[in-house]
Amino acid sequence: MTKNLNPYIFRGYDIRGVVPDDINDQTAYWIGRGFGSKLRNLHKTKCVVGYDNRLSSPMLHTSLIQGITESGIDVFDLTLTTTPMYYFACQFLKIDSGIMITASHNPKDENGFKFAFENYQNAKGQEIQDFYQFIMDGNFTTGNGTVQEINVKNDYFAAIDKGLSFGNRRVKVVLDPGNGTTAILLEELYKRYPLDITIINGQSDGSFPNHHPDPSIESNLEQLKQAVLKEKADVGLAFDGDGDRVGIISNSATFIPIDYYMIIIIRDIINKVSKKEFLFDVKCSKSLEDEIIKLGGIPYCYRTGNSYTKAKVQELDLPFGGELSGHLYFRDRFLGFDSGLYAGLRLLEILSRTDKSVDDLLDGIHRYYATPEIKYPSSDDKKAAVIEQIKSYCQEKGYTINDIDGIRVTFDDGWAGVRMSNTGPNITSRFEATTKERLEAIKEEFETLIAKYNQ
Numbered sequence: 001m002t003k004n005l006n007p008y009i010f011r012g013y014d015i016r017g018v019v020p021d022d023i024n025d026q027t028a029y030w031i032g033r034g035f036g037s038k039l040r041n042l043h044k045t046k047c048v049v050g051y052d053n054r055l056s057s058p059m060l061h062t063s064l065i066q067g068i069t070e071s072g073i074d075v076f077d078l079t080l081t082t083t084p085m086y087y088f089a090c091q092f093l094k095i096d097s098g099i100m101i102t103a104s105h106n107p108k109d110e111n112g113f114k115f116a117f118e119n120y121q122n123a124k125g126q127e128i129q130d131f132y133q134f135i136m137d138g139n140f141t142t143g144n145g146t147v148q149e150i151n152v153k154n155d156y157f158a159a160i161d162k163g164l165s166f167g168n169r170r171v172k173v174v175l176d177p178g179n180g181t182t183a184i185l186l187e188e189l190y191k192r193y194p195l196d197i198t199i200i201n202g203q204s205d206g207s208f209p210n211h212h213p214d215p216s217i218e219s220n221l222e223q224l225k226q227a228v229l230k231e232k233a234d235v236g237l238a239f240d241g242d243g244d245r246v247g248i249i250s251n252s253a254t255f256i257p258i259d260y261y262m263i264i265i266i267r268d269i270i271n272k273v274s275k276k277e278f279l280f281d282v283k284c285s286k287s288l289e290d291e292i293i294k295l296g297g298i299p300y301c302y303r304t305g306n307s308y309t310k311a312k313v314q315e316l317d318l319p320f321g322g323e324l325s326g327h328l329y330f331r332d333r334f335l336g337f338d339s340g341l342y343a344g345l346r347l348l349e350i351l352s353r354t355d356k357s358v359d360d361l362l363d364g365i366h367r368y369y370a371t372p373e374i375k376y377p378s379s380d381d382k383k384a385a386v387i388e389q390i391k392s393y394c395q396e397k398g399y400t401i402n403d404i405d406g407i408r409v410t411f412d413d414g415w416a417g418v419r420m421s422n423t424g425p426n427i428t429s430r431f432e433a434t435t436k437e438r439l440e441a442i443k444e445e446f447e448t449l450i451a452k453y454n455q
Contacts, residue, residue, distance in 0.1 A: 003030050003138070008380045009112070010132040012422025013124055013307040016103050016112030019056040023111055025063040031099075031113055032067020034135035036145065038117055039073050039097055048098035050078035050086040052242040053181040054206040056111045057101050064099065064113070065147060072143020076150050082181045082243030083114065084339035088159060089152045091335060096120045102181075102242040105214035106423065108207055114307075124307035157189055160342055163333030164193070167353030172196040172234045174227045174249075175344075178213035178220070179205040180241040182341060189341055195348060198231050200224065213240050215247025215340075216325045218255040218372065225253040234351055235358050237344040244306070245326030246340035248347065250358035257372075258326050259284040261347065263291045264361045265320060265328075268350050270295050273332050279313050279321030281305075282408045282417055283373060283430050290366045303405030305422055306338055324373065324430075368414070369439040370432040378427045378454050383420040386427055389453040390418055390446070413438050416446045427454065 005027060009017035015031065017023045039047060049065060051057040057080075065075050078089055086100045096118050103110040116122050123131060173195055177183040183204040190197050200223055201210045211220045215238035228236040228249050236249030248256035259280065266278055277298040280288055284301075292299040302312050306327040313321040313329045314336055322328035327338040334342060351358070378386060391407050402408040406419025414433030421428050427450055433439035 003135070005030060005132065005135065007132055010128050012128070013122065013305045014112050014114045014423075015128070016106060016110060016423060018109055019060075019111050023056075023060065025059055028060040028063035028101075028113075029067040030135055032064040033071055033140045034067075034131060035099060035115060036068040036071025036073040037139065037141040038131065038134060040071060040141040040143070042118060044073070044097055044118070046074040046076060046095055046097070048076045048078065048086065048090050048093065048095050049101075050081040050083075050089070050098075051101035052083070052206075053080060053184070053204045054103065054108065054111050054241070057206070060101050060111060064101065068099075069145035069147060070143070071141045071145065073145045075145060075147045077147050078150060078152070080181070080184065082185070082341075084244050084337060084341070085152065085156050085185075087120075087337040087339075088156045088335065089150065090116070090120055091337075092152055092155055092159075093150075100242070104242050104423070105212070105216070105240045105245070107212070121311050122307040124305065124311075153185060157192065159335060160189070160339075160345065161192065163330075164345055164349055166194050166349055169352045169355065170194050170196055171348050171351045172231065173348060174198045174200065174224060174231055174233045174236040175202070176200050176221070176224045176227070176236065176238040177202060178215070178238060178241070179203055179208050179210055180213040180239060180243065182239040182243040186239070186341065190345075193345065193348070194352070198227065198233065200227050208241070215240055215245060216258065216373070221247055221249055221255060224249050225255075229253050235347065237347075239340040239344075240326065243340050244338040246328065246343040247326060248358070252357075252359055254359065256358060256362070257285070258322060258324050258328070259288040260362055260365070262288055262320075262322050262328070263365060264350065264358075265346060266292060266295065266297065267361075269320060269332055270297055273319040275317065275319055277316065277318055279309060279316070279318055281309055281323035282402065282405050282419070283324040283428075285368060285370055285432060286415065287365050287367055301402065301404075301408075304419065305405075310336070310338060368432045368434060369436050371430055371439070371443060374429050375421070375426040376429070376450050376454065378420070378425060380425050382454065383425070383427050386450065386453045387418065387420050390449050393449060411442070414442050416442050418446055418450065
C-alpha cells in the first residue's frame with residue numbers, strides 16, 4: 001500500500017474528504033496504523049470503532065481495523081452505529097480511545113473519521129495536524145490485535161430512559177432521519193415513550209435519496225414541514241447523517257433555529273440546576289444571550305465545533321450547552337455528549353407537560369432580524385488568509401471584535417460573524433441586526449469584503 005495522504009483532509013475537528021479521491025481503503029489503513037501506533041505510545045491496548053451508513057463506510061471500516069490491529073491494538077467493534085451510540089459505548093466500556101467513521105452532514109460522496117486518543121475527547125486543532133505528521137513519519141508499532149463485535153443498544157436506550165419523565169399529554173411528532181444512520185434505531189427508541197409517531201424517509205440508505213441529511217439547513221426540511229401540516233402534528237424532528245444533531249419544525253411548519261430551541265430548554269431547566277451558566281457558539285443569535293441574562297443566568301460565547309464546545313461544557317461543568325448547527329450537550333440528566341435523538345426527546349418531554357405549542361414556548365423572546373448561516377466557497381489553502389484580511393479591516397475600522405473563532409464583530413445595533421469552515425472548503429457567515437435595513441447594510445459590507453479577499 002502507498003502512503004499518499006492529502007494533508008487537507010486533516011481538518012479542524014476530524015478527518016474528512018471525498019471518496020475515493022481523498023479518502024479510500026489505503027487512506028483508512030494508514031490512519032488505522034497511525035492511530036493504533038499512537039495508542040501504543042500512550043500505553044493503551046484497546047479502542048472502540050464504529051461506522052455510519054454511508055455507502056463507503058464498510059470498505060473504510062475493514063481497512064481501518066486492519067491498520068489498527070496490525071499495530072497491536074484490540075478493537076471493540078460496534079459495526080454500523082450512530083455517532084452518539086459510539087460515544088456511549090466508549091463511556092459504557094470505559095475505553096477512552098476510538099474512531100467513528102463518518103462525514104456527518106457532508107455530501108454522500110464524502111466520508112471521514114472522528115477520533116479520540118484519550119479522555120473520551122475528540123482530537124481537534126493542532127492534535128489533528130500532529131497526527132498527520134505522525135503518520136507521515138511512519139514510526140509504526142506492530143502486533144496482532146483482536147477484534148470483538150459488541151452491541152450496546154439496549155444499554156444506550158436504558159441510559160436515555162433514565163433521565164426522562166413524560167407528562168400526561170400525548171405529543172404527536174413527525175420524525176425524519178433523512179435516510180441516515182438514526183433510521184436503524186429511531187422507531188424502536190421513540191416507541192418506548194407515550195408518543196404518536198409518524199416517520200418519513202425512514203429507510204437507512206447511505207445514498208440519501210430524498211434530501212441532504214443536514215437538519216440545520218431549512219431547505220432540507222421541506223418534506224418534514226409538509227408532513228407536520230398533513231398529520232396536524234405538534235412538532236417535527238429531523239436528524240443528520242450520523243445522528244449527533246437535531247433540527248426542529250414547529251406545529252405551524254416553522255423552522256426553529258437551534259439557538260431558539262436552546263432558549264426553550266434553558267427556560268425549562270434554569271430553576272432546576274445549581275449552576276446557571278450556559279454555553280453557545282459564535283453563530284448563535286443575540287436573542288439567546290438576552291434570554292439567558294433575563295432569566296438570571298450567565299451566557300458563555302465560545303468557538304464553533306463540537307470537538308471544542310463539548311469539551312468546554314465538560315471542562316466548565318455546565319448543565320447545558322450547544323451550537324447553532326444542532327450539537328447539544330445535556331449534563332443535567334444525561335451523559336454530556338451530543339445525541340440528536342435525545343435532544344428531540346427532551347423537547348417532546350417539555351411538550352408532554354404543557355398544553356402549549358412549540359410556537360407558544362417561544363413567546364416573549366427578544367427577536368432580531370437575522371440571516372441563516374451562509375456559506376461561500378473558498379479553497380482550503382486560501383480561506384484562512386481571507387479571514388485574516390477581514391480581521392485587519394475590522395481592526396483598522398476600530399470595530400469591537402471577538403476573534404475566538406474567525407471574527408464576530410459587535411455593533412450597537414447588530415453583529416457580523418465570519419469564519420472559515422473546518423468541515424469543508426468554505427467561509428461561513430451570519431448577520432443579525434435590530435432592523436431589516438441595518439441587517440442588509442451589515443451583510444453587504446461583509447459580503448463585499450469576502451468577495452474582495454476571496455478572489
